[in-house]
Amino acid sequence: MNIKSIHIGSLIRSKVEEHQISTERISRFLNRPEDEVERMYHAKSMDTDVLLKWCKLLKFDFFRFYTGHLILYAPQSRIDHEFCQNKNTLVFRKSIYTQEVKNFILDKIETGTMTAKDVMERYKIPKTTLYKWMKKI
Structure with missing residues (x-):
């Protein structure tokens, strides 16, 4: 899965195939004709209301x-960081890294595409966080 370039239609199609849901059922649920459902599989993006359905x-x-x-x-x-500089306050953030993000980053390191240092610089992931992920592999 390439997180940089998301093709939502193909992701949806793979989940539909995984669950083996008929196009007829999907058409009824979305209240759309079957040919429009097929077009959604080829769509790079779609309306958030439709995606929510x-x-x-x-x-x-x-x-x-x-x-x-x-x-x-x-x-x-x-x-x-910009907010802290402007308001002179400290902001604490809970970890927001999903498992998909962790897997994506660890895959880059494992395949040798990027080093741990490259990941820390490019994605601004703290060193301790990254090494905790690597330790769990």
């Missing part, structure tokens, strides 16, 4: 892929 039907949170993307490519810590 897919989440309910397949009992899977597809929004987590977008959350993972934001964590990796637009880290919250930059915003928190």
Whole structure:
């Protein structure tokens, strides 16, 4: 799974195949014609209301892929740091790394695509956090 480039339609199709749900049932649930359901499988993005219905039907949170993307490519810590400088306050954040994000990062390290130092610099993941993940492998 490439978190940088999300193709939501193909992710939905794979979950539908996994659960073996008929197109007819999906069509009734979404209140859309079957040909439109097929077009959704080819869509790179879709309306959030429709995506929410897919989440309910397949009992899977597809929004987590977008959350993972934001964590990796637009880290919250930059915003928190700017806020702290402007307001002279301290912000504590709970860990927001999903298992998909952890697996993505650890895969990069295991395959040699990136070093631990590269990961810390690019994604702004604290050293202690990264080494805890690596220790659990």
